[in-house]
Amino acid sequence: MTEKFTFTLHATDGMARRGTVSMPRGDIRTPAFMPVGTAGTVKAMYPGQVRELGSDIILGNTYHLMLRPGAERVAKLGGLHVFANWPHPILTDSGGFQVMSLAQLRKLDENGVTFQSHIDGRRYELTPERSIEIQGLLDSDIQMQLDECVALPSSEAEIERAMRLSLRWAERSKAAFGEQPGKAVFGIVQGGDVPRLRIASAEALRDMDFKGYSIGGLAVGEPQHVMLEILSITTPVLPAEKPRYLMGVGTPDDILESVARGVDMFDCVMPTRAGRHGLAFTRFGKVNLKNARHAEDHRPLDEASDCPASRDYSRAYLHHLFKANETLAAMLLTWNNLAYYQQLMAGIRGAIDERRFEDFRLATKAGWARGDIAPL
């Protein structure tokens, strides 16, 4: 345990990095995948299970939590860690991204964004200062500056306007956060798919000396190769001694390729959301359990897995649970998917430690390419 937020690099292999973020609430082994606990729960999982899978940190969504149950209420109840029965580190986003995707009657100006709740229509204002205040009320360990994220494709002028606004909000967020040695606020690199804007954003944020850097505005509609090219030109601008978090990414392949480009932290709803919809991630690619070909298949998803969800239940049973709309379907597939994601991260970390990341990358991709076992 440490009293200060620190990041230690243990090993590098090409651009891939193996490190540890240390904070009073615990260590985060990087590269790390952070399961998404939108409304204070990683959907369909007990928090103890999420932990046992090797999750060092989970993510909470400021937008959802500020609307319900409300940041002040969470603070009164002892903060998000106590509330959600998760005593380990928590990262929160700023709320801005979900305001733009979920809220109604949004109005964005220099000061911030006003919107109506998608739940009950109540009016809210989110400024860089209020976002940091809310994240503080939640007692978040790693907080995000408020930023403006544009969907791709967008015009270069629009991308630049949002990036410049995000830089001004970065200053205000950092000032609002002040000195909190055990916690961190991250600045967020924006700039869409325009290399010169990405570089300008990363340089400006670097000069502000954040404890860590997020890369936002990717996986928002662009092809994967565009995202990877942007990463390749962005991470070299960021200071080596600070952690880098690629927001909202992604597929197992996105993660593998982004680690290869120097990213340390990831979050994505994919394993949890896909699990609720019948899609399983395995060493041998994706498996759609709703497909009729599994209806009489006695084999588990992966008999060699040490996750009970992957090993101890037949595909036929999982198929049945989805057909019958049973809660256990989402419980088992979410478990399987998070287990797979965390196994992938553990594999990545081990490979970087031993300087064999490229072999690991190729072997992992070969497994996905092999594909699922043939139908019975």
Added chain:
Amino acid sequence: MTEKFTFTLHATDGMARRGTVSMPRGDIRTPAFMPVGTAGTVKAMYPGQVRELGSDIILGNTYHLMLRPGAERVAKLGGLHVFANWPHPILTDSGGFQVMSLAQLRKLDENGVTFQSHIDGRRYELTPERSIEIQGLLDSDIQMQLDECVALPSSEAEIERAMRLSLRWAERSKAAFGEQPGKAVFGIVQGGDVPRLRIASAEALRDMDFKGYSIGGLAVGEPQHVMLEILSITTPVLPAEKPRYLMGVGTPDDILESVARGVDMFDCVMPTRAGRHGLAFTRFGKVNLKNARHAEDHRPLDEASDCPASRDYSRAYLHHLFKANETLAAMLLTWNNLAYYQQLMAGIRGAIDERRFEDFRLATKAGWARGDIAPL
């Protein structure tokens, strides 16, 4: 382990009985509560959790399983124990009760009942022989005869007609079941709220020499005192050396009072269904977590419980999970409720063992009467 179905009485206290049903798949400590796994899953629970709470046996619903995934398919997949990842004993109903409550276009005659599936409208026939065949395909350890259960109130003539038909079906079910030393089929006492019909039914079934006896057609609309009076006159007619199962019952109080009248086995959807709807069972009565009074209550449901669901999550968090429609809400409350039911059964068994059942009954009722802790 035993190769034969046996029932051993260890102790009695008044009419309350403490025993063990032994079967090749395991022992059932009685009085026992059997969680309901309607479609091959105790809703919102992993099977390992259900077991850890002290469940020796679960119930499967023949009606649901014959429609989806189908009895022949379950057999092909190794039976219900393998399918549902529950290697311990399973009891199945005959399917008849749910045909009458869920299926469409039912037609009942001497031979059996024909109906249309409520899922896809397909036509099915259920006879005493086919019900036993299906239960065999499911590999059920304790099977039920097909019977006709009438709702209360009904006319005495209608109750008697259904009871006599059920007796003829009992004979046919027993013949269809044949000799299966490690398993059992139970006869079902019917006769509504008419003492002479209950006694006639119990006597006729006793003479057929079943390995165990169910009491059906109660908790179907009548007041509790009527159910308890019927039990008081029925259990003395049943042979002391055979287990007695009160079908579909009930509340914690129903269970306590029925044990006091000589019942050994229970099943009910109440703890699981109530859990999904925000109602928690505790030592101090029922708690509705949807109630706004819990919104800022940091206290758990029962800090002295050894069930994590009851002890490690605040009422405010549980309230939030229901408001936000989160799956974890049902997962935690179902867990709490089944934990409470199984703690109650363990308490009942310990009390009978030590011949202090009446004290236990009064103390338990005093706890419920005390009620939940006062709001903050």
